[in-house]
Amino acid sequence: MTSAATLSPAGRRARPDRRSPGWVLAVILAGQFMAILDVSIVNVAAPTIRTDLGTSGSGLQLIISGYTIAYAMLLITGARLGGLSGPRRLFLLGLALFTAASLACGLAGSEGLLIAFRLVQGAGAALMVPQVLSIIQLQFEGVSRAKALGAYSAVLAGAIVVGQVLGGVLVSADLFGTGWRPVFLVNVPIGLALLVVGSRLLPADHVRREQGVDLPGLVILSVAVSLLVVPLVLGHEQGWPAWGWWSMAASVVLIGAFVLVERRARHPLIPGRLLRAPGLVPAALAIFGAMTTWGGFLFTLGLYLQGGLGDGPLRAGLTFVPGAAGFAIASLNWRRLPARLHRKMILAGYVLAALGYLGISIALGSGGRGEPMLEILLLLTGLGLGAAYSPLFTVALAGVAPEDAPDASGLMSMTLQLGQVVGVATFGSLFLSLLPSSDAIGVTDLGLAALALAAGACTLPLLRKGGRG
The missing domain is CATH 1.20.1250.20 (MFS general substrate transporter like domains)
Known part of the structure; x- marks a missing residue:
């Protein structure tokens, strides 16, 4: 380390x-x-x-x-x-x-x-x-x-x-x-x-004064992210207009331009050595998947509780407490397990989260409240995501040089935020497009379970890195 x-x-x-x-x-x-x-x-x-x-x-x-x-x-x-x-x-x-x-x-x-x-x-x-x-x-x-x-x-x-x-x-x-x-x-x-x-x-602060900033890359990346985020955030409300699809397509083009500019930059925003840090890229992909499922799940279940079941904001918010508690318990206590299990726990956490989403899909599939199983499944889902998420961050940052810490922070923070935005946009749109069918929430949570397994698959390369946490 x-x-x-x-x-x-x-x-x-x-x-x-x-x-x-x-x-x-x-x-x-x-x-x-x-x-x-x-x-x-x-x-x-x-x-x-x-x-x-x-x-x-x-x-x-x-x-x-x-x-x-x-x-x-x-x-x-x-x-x-x-x-x-x-x-x-x-x-x-x-x-x-x-x-x-x-x-x-x-x-x-x-x-x-x-x-x-x-x-x-x-x-x-x-x-x-x-x-x-x-x-x-x-x-x-x-x-x-x-x-x-x-x-x-x-x-x-x-x-x-x-x-x-x-x-x-x-x-x-x-x-x-x-x-x-x-x-x-x-x-x-x-x-x-x-x-x-x-x-x-x-x-x-102890600052490396010789560092500079790649201004063209900064502008291109900021515009690319905005062209992606704005239609994802506003798209469903406006019926997915053509400008949104053009905006997202332009974002892909600009990201390609950003990669080309970065290769020639004297002070790249995302140094190549950062992307070569052991475990960073697969961990970032897996974290993106986790936050996509979490953001999409919180948004769609909130819509289901308040719109479908008529819960008030306070009751709907309290429903999520077991999931947050499970996430917190696993996040704060995973180090208590033997070090040889830390990396294996990441994949196990994703599998547990997928099973939690699958169970919630079944519990709510008939259009009811699913209690008391819903609270138990929320707890298991939170435990799974927490057991995967915290060790992943440790793995992702373990090989990052101190001078690259700001760039690693920006990359991981943007991964987290974009994951939540994509989750709300994609799974929110899926859920709303299935209404008024009673199985809208069940199908949506089935998709969340599939994505959790796919995110877990991104962590498979980390299992070959040894047993250190």
């Missing part, structure tokens, strides 16, 4: 700052938590926002999805800026922008302003989030790094569910007649506290 030290401007190797590793992890994961929370918490508030501001259907979609669009499009940019200026500085800058935009969202008086501030909020998250993995990679080593990545994985799973539950609580409470506004304003005191604590506790 590579050292977590980084290089100072003079080329000296700097040791990780270990003054308060627990607090460092708490600060950066709290920032990560807020960034993910803001995806699901706003979904719950959408009907109230529409009534209060009189938004159009497309306007409401942009309020919900504008955050995701800006977030996904700028993740690689945020990662590279972190490499140039230092992850501490960019984390705090992104957190400040995210917090200020949250305040502006909560005070917005019109549809246009709320859309604009959501885009700014997504940009702040894109600056902040890639630095989380960078700081973990640079400041933690060995078992400590694996535990930190386990906590990181638990936050990813938990924030989505907490967002749904907290959104339901805040909107239902209608604090002081503010309706939907607290779903944004709740970020403000937390963000301010993190800025104060983070400015004191986050380790100093």
Whole structure:
């Protein structure tokens, strides 16, 4: 495993700052938590926002999805800026922008302003989030790094569910007649506290000043990602118009152009040596598959519970708790198993998740609630994904050189985000296209099970790398 030290401007190797590793992890994961929370918490508030501001259907979609669009499009940019200026500085800058935009969202008086501030909020998250993995990679080593990545994985799973539950609580409470506004304003005191604590506790940056940025590659990749994400996010709402298909086709062309530009770049955004890091590419593919299933599952089951069964936002959110709990339990405890089982556990986790999705397909296939089996199957699915996800991150980052940590963070963060967007778009469209058939959710979950097995197959090369976790 590579050292977590980084290089100072003079080329000296700097040791990780270990003054308060627990607090460092708490600060950066709290920032990560807020960034993910803001995806699901706003979904719950959408009907109230529409009534209060009189938004159009497309306007409401942009309020919900504008955050995701800006977030996904700028993740690689945020990662590279972190490499140039230092992850501490960019984390705090992104957190400040995210917090200020949250305040502006909560005070917005019109549809246009709320859309604009959501885009700014997504940009702040894109600056902040890639630095989380960078700081973990640079400041933690060995078992400590694996535990930190386990906590990181638990936050990813938990924030989505907490967002749904907290959104339901805040909107239902209608604090002081503010309706939907607290779903944004709740970020403000937390963000301010993190800025104060983070400015004191986050380790100093050690930046490689000789690094540059491939500006043409950065522009091409950002445009390519936006051309992919925008139609995936807005496509179903607008009936999959022709512009969306042309946009996605153009994205493929631009990605090819990006590869050509990167080959000639002096400072490529994704260095070739990063892609050659042992286990990184198969792990990234498997993680993409896992997040595609998780994002698609949360979205479609939420639609089923609220639209098909008539659950309120709070009850629907609470339904997901066993899945998030299983994910967190496996993420935080997988290191307790013998090291020889860690890589084998990855494939076993995907198989367990696939069986969970398959069981949910059967339990809900008749159009009922499927209780109490649904809760048990959610727990098993969460355990499977958590058992696969956290060890995968450890494998993916183990061979990454410290100086490549920002680029690895950007790549993995974009993989996570795109996986969720693709999952919502593809499986959401599948589910909605099958309605009003009673087996819509059953067929959708059957597709999720198949994808989980395919993602697990991507991990087979990792089983030949030995038994170290």
